[in-house]
């Protein structure tokens with residue numbers, strides 16, 4: 001059976017999860033960079049910068065993929081918890 005309106009879209013959930021993970025990694029890297037910069041070797045410092053930049057890029061890519069997906073799929077209009085009332089009203 002064709003299901004055009006999936007209230008809990010698996011792709012959407014995975015993309016938002018990817019975004020959350022990347023965003024948290026960026027957050028952690030920034031906290032490490034700002035908390036103890038003097039206790040770090042230049043190499044560690046450099047790696048953290050690279051880490052945070054990569055995490056930011058990944059979060060950005062995930063956010064873009066998320067937006068593209070919900071635009072194409074239309075699943076952004078079905079936030080979790082609303083699916084019942086939205087469904088029965090039609």
Ligand SMILES: [Zn+2]
Pocket residue numbers: 009010011012069070073074075
């Ligand atoms: Zn979707």
